[in-house]
Amino acid sequence: MMSKQVNTITVRQTQFKPENINAHYTESTLMSHFLTALSMSFPQGERFFVETVRNVRDQVSDEQLQKDISGFIGQEAHHARAHEQFNQLVQNSEYHLKKFEKAYEQEMIRLRGLSQRRQLAATVALEHFTAMMAGYMLKYPDVMFKGLSENMKNLWLWHAVEEIEHKHVAFDVYQQVFDNLAQRRRSMRTITLGFISSTVIMTSHLVWQDRKSTLYQPRQFIKNAKTLVGLTQMMWRLLPDYLAFYKASFHPSEIDQQDLLSKARELLVN
Numbered sequence: 001m002m003s004k005q006v007n008t009i010t011v012r013q014t015q016f017k018p019e020n021i022n023a024h025y026t027e028s029t030l031m032s033h034f035l036t037a038l039s040m041s042f043p044q045g046e047r048f049f050v051e052t053v054r055n056v057r058d059q060v061s062d063e064q065l066q067k068d069i070s071g072f073i074g075q076e077a078h079h080a081r082a083h084e085q086f087n088q089l090v091q092n093s094e095y096h097l098k099k100f101e102k103a104y105e106q107e108m109i110r111l112r113g114l115s116q117r118r119q120l121a122a123t124v125a126l127e128h129f130t131a132m133m134a135g136y137m138l139k140y141p142d143v144m145f146k147g148l149s150e151n152m153k154n155l156w157l158w159h160a161v162e163e164i165e166h167k168h169v170a171f172d173v174y175q176q177v178f179d180n181l182a183q184r185r186r187s188m189r190t191i192t193l194g195f196i197s198s199t200v201i202m203t204s205h206l207v208w209q210d211r212k213s214t215l216y217q218p219r220q221f222i223k224n225a226k227t228l229v230g231l232t233q234m235m236w237r238l239l240p241d242y243l244a245f246y247k248a249s250f251h252p253s254e255i256d257q258q259d260l261l262s263k264a265r266e267l268l269v270n
């Protein structure tokens, strides 16, 4: 079961330049904390994704898919590095993130103890989440990126474009090597629970660490309440794409993000 229309995968250097980053880098402190929570999970998560595809790469006979795997690995390696730099900078600007890194390390050790099939199914589920989120960021930049500096926007834009470009890769590898629908669905259920709860917990921790500016200032409180509505709206809007994943015939390319991708690519310098 090979892919339908898929994208060209281009490995680009990021335009993001590590520099001083404020703890609050979007207009709403809650959105800053939410994006930081996402970013925190990327370096370890993306290295895990690469490993799970590499584990079974020798069982993939399709030539195009082999090329796409190389593109996928190149892109994810760059993302992990860039977000590591970003996380380091945020950490320096008064957040405390180390304990989350530890928690992620523990989770990665647990995942690496699973069978190769389950590990790759976890990657497939998480890649679906990242592609959905990436599409949402490109579609609603005003909701996600209000007040973000050009430099920071570059980081998220670049990452979003590449996530959409390679969204089919782990899926196609899984189909070619394992083709197990029950496992794909099971893993999506557990990953959904894990991904949403860890993002909510991490965001809440950051909000609490920063309660003086997040909760105790009336103007910020109102902005954050709006952000909360925006994030809830995001979950509702993404629900159909999320549910599509459970169909037996699902393929990531059936979610059409071509227009968003072409517009966003124009903003990137390769």
Ligand SMILES: [Fe+2]
Pocket: 046, 075, 076, 079, 080, 159, 163
């Ligand atoms: Fe990535």
Ligand SMILES: [Fe+2]
Pocket: 049, 076, 127, 130, 163, 166
């Ligand atoms: Fe990815």
